Amino acid sequence: MSPEQNAAAFAPESGRRYRVLVVEDEPLMRQIIRDLMRGEGYDVLEAPGAEIALSVFEREQIDLAIIDLNLGGGGNGLEVLKRIRDLDPEVMAIIVTAYASVESAVQALQQGAYDYITKPFANDHLKNQVHHALNAKTLFRENRFLRRELREKYRFESIIGKSDAIEQVFRIMEKVARTDSSVLITGESGTGKELVARAIHFSSERANGRFLPINCGALPENLLESELFGYKRGAFTGAMQDKVGLLKAADKGTIFFDEIGEMPLSLQVKLLRALQERECYPLGSNEPISFDVRVLCATNRNLEAEVKAGRFREELLYRINVITITLPPLRERKDDIPLLANHFLLKVEKSLGRTGMRFSKGAMRALINYQWRGNVRELENTVERAAILAETDVIHSHDLPDKLRLSTAAPPAEADDANFTLEDLEREHIRRVLAKVDGNKERAAQILGIHLSTLYRKMQRYRLEAAPADGPPAEAAKSA
Ligand SMILES: Nc1ncnc2c1ncn2[C@@H]1O[C@H](COP(=O)(O)OP(=O)(O)OP(=O)(O)O)[C@@H](O)[C@H]1O
Numbered sequence: 001m002s003p004e005q006n007a008a009a010f011a012p013e014s015g016r017r018y019r020v021l022v023v024e025d026e027p028l029m030r031q032i033i034r035d036l037m038r039g040e041g042y043d044v045l046e047a048p049g050a051e052i053a054l055s056v057f058e059r060e061q062i063d064l065a066i067i068d069l070n071l072g073g074g075g076n077g078l079e080v081l082k083r084i085r086d087l088d089p090e091v092m093a094i095i096v097t098a099y100a101s102v103e104s105a106v107q108a109l110q111q112g113a114y115d116y117i118t119k120p121f122a123n124d125h126l127k128n129q130v131h132h133a134l135n136a137k138t139l140f141r142e143n144r145f146l147r148r149e150l151r152e153k154y155r156f157e158s159i160i161g162k163s164d165a166i167e168q169v170f171r172i173m174e175k176v177a178r179t180d181s182s183v184l185i186t187g188e189s190g191t192g193k194e195l196v197a198r199a200i201h202f203s204s205e206r207a208n209g210r211f212l213p214i215n216c217g218a219l220p221e222n223l224l225e226s227e228l229f230g231y232k233r234g235a236f237t238g239a240m241q242d243k244v245g246l247l248k249a250a251d252k253g254t255i256f257f258d259e260i261g262e263m264p265l266s267l268q269v270k271l272l273r274a275l276q277e278r279e280c281y282p283l284g285s286n287e288p289i290s291f292d293v294r295v296l297c298a299t300n301r302n303l304e305a306e307v308k309a310g311r312f313r314e315e316l317l318y319r320i321n322v323i324t325i326t327l328p329p330l331r332e333r334k335d336d337i338p339l340l341a342n343h344f345l346l347k348v349e350k351s352l353g354r355t356g357m358r359f360s361k362g363a364m365r366a367l368i369n370y371q372w373r374g375n376v377r378e379l380e381n382t383v384e385r386a387a388i389l390a391e392t393d394v395i396h397s398h399d400l401p402d403k404l405r406l407s408t409a410a411p412p413a414e415a416d417d418a419n420f421t422l423e424d425l426e427r428e429h430i431r432r433v434l435a436k437v438d439g440n441k442e443r444a445a446q447i448l449g450i451h452l453s454t455l456y457r458k459m460q461r462y463r464l465e466a467a468p469a470d471g472p473p474a475e476a477a478k479s480a
């Protein structure tokens with residue numbers, strides 16, 4: 001493969017060639033390393049001594065430096081290493097040294113060099129080390145990028161809402177994020193409990209640590225226990241090697257016990273003890289392991305009632321429930337529905353590569369009036385489906401699932417709809433039922449609980465057609 005073609009010579013994040021600085025006082029050696037690196041396709045710069053190395057480094061963007069430890073009259077390689085790492089802590093460095101000075105090479109590692117190689121070296125060995133170092137650098141960068149992206153994704157602003165209920169949630173979140181308190185997040189399924197937990201973690205001092213969720217309802221007791229506390233090899237059949245438990249793996253970060261109410265009682269006792277002592281015993285070990293984690297929990301059960309029923313340990317409830325955040329069901333914060341619906345619509349648009357989509361007034365009204373037993377998650381899925389199925393940029397109520405359209409026929413409680421007359425609603429309801437049964441008047445009359453003749457009369461009066469009405473959106477009712 002020619003140097004021009006070597007894909008590994010290019011930095012993936014910028015697409016330019018990696019730039020390597022060779023700091024070596026012996027001209028012949030410098031030339032050998034330079035040619036080796038050029039042969040790999042890297043851009044190569046050279047410096048015979050410390051001073052020039054530093055001035056090159058200040059001027060150019062260098063990904064990796066190969067530094068001879070003993071620069072003769074040209075200075076000390078360790079000093080060069082230290083100064084370039086001060087300028088760019090992410091620069092990779094490989095130290096070249098004679099056997100005699102392996103000790104100082106080890107010192108170089110302590111100062112952040114990636115590795116050292118001893119002279120004389122095999123060409124392939126140097127090439128490999130450089131390759132590995134550049135890979136490590138790229139991984140490190142990607143990792144940092146992903147972390148930043150995660151933090152962006154889960155910051156408070158990613159939680160949509162302006163209702164009083166959600167504003168109240170924001171206020172508590174802001175206060176608790178700065179502390180290390182345990183927080184219990186309650187709410188029906190799909191109300192955003194995990195989203196809130198992540199936002200708390202990523203806004204806290206522990207944001208650089210891990211956020212480890214564990215679903216207490218998803219695993220059988222013994223598995224849950226070994227996941228949490230870890231185990232020693234041979235602790236039980238199938239324990240082929242030591243395993244670090246989640247409590248330890250989340251060290252300096254946050255552990256999120258999802259559906260904590262599902263945790264078996266005996267395990268609750270063990271967890272309580274571990275949280276109190278801040279240490280735990282992996283299965284099959286009598287060496288305690290200490291950990292430093294913040295605990296967030298979520299449940300859709302009423303844990304006080306569970307305590308009364310003897311299904312949840314009171315002491316554990318006290319420990320995890322220093323602060324409670326209650327996420328109200330979506331149907332109790334209808335103000336948030338248009339915001340959320342538009343937010344999810346934008347999100348689908350992006351993934352479909354479309355723009356300019358919107359909801360008709362009727363569709364939005366249907367979304368607002370629906371009961372949303374599955375809360376925000378159900379709304380999100382509904383919007384996604386409607387956007388995918390919609391044939392135009394406007395999502396009409398007939399693009400929404402039937403259950404939503406029919407539910408709007410019930411007299412809406414919203415002030416927004418107060419300007420509807422009963423007749424408006426009756427007309428709309430009849431139209432919807434007719435549409436639903438594809439214009440079959442017998443069936444429609446049955447569903448509506450009226451005589452067929454009454455239905456005919458009303459249809460005439462409201463000028464309704466019995467054709468399988470893919471009809472106008474609900475707002476047409478007003479103008480009729
Ligand atoms: N206020 C909100 N703003 C934006 N997205 C939200 C909001 N609330 C919930 N979501 C989204 O709704 C979905 C469900 O949220 P989440 O998984 O946090 O709910 P949950 O309460 O943990 O549900 P379950 O009890 O079923 O586990 C997720 O995709 C989440 O991103």
Ligand SMILES: [Mg+2]
Nearest residue numbers: 193194258298
């Ligand atoms: Mg959840």
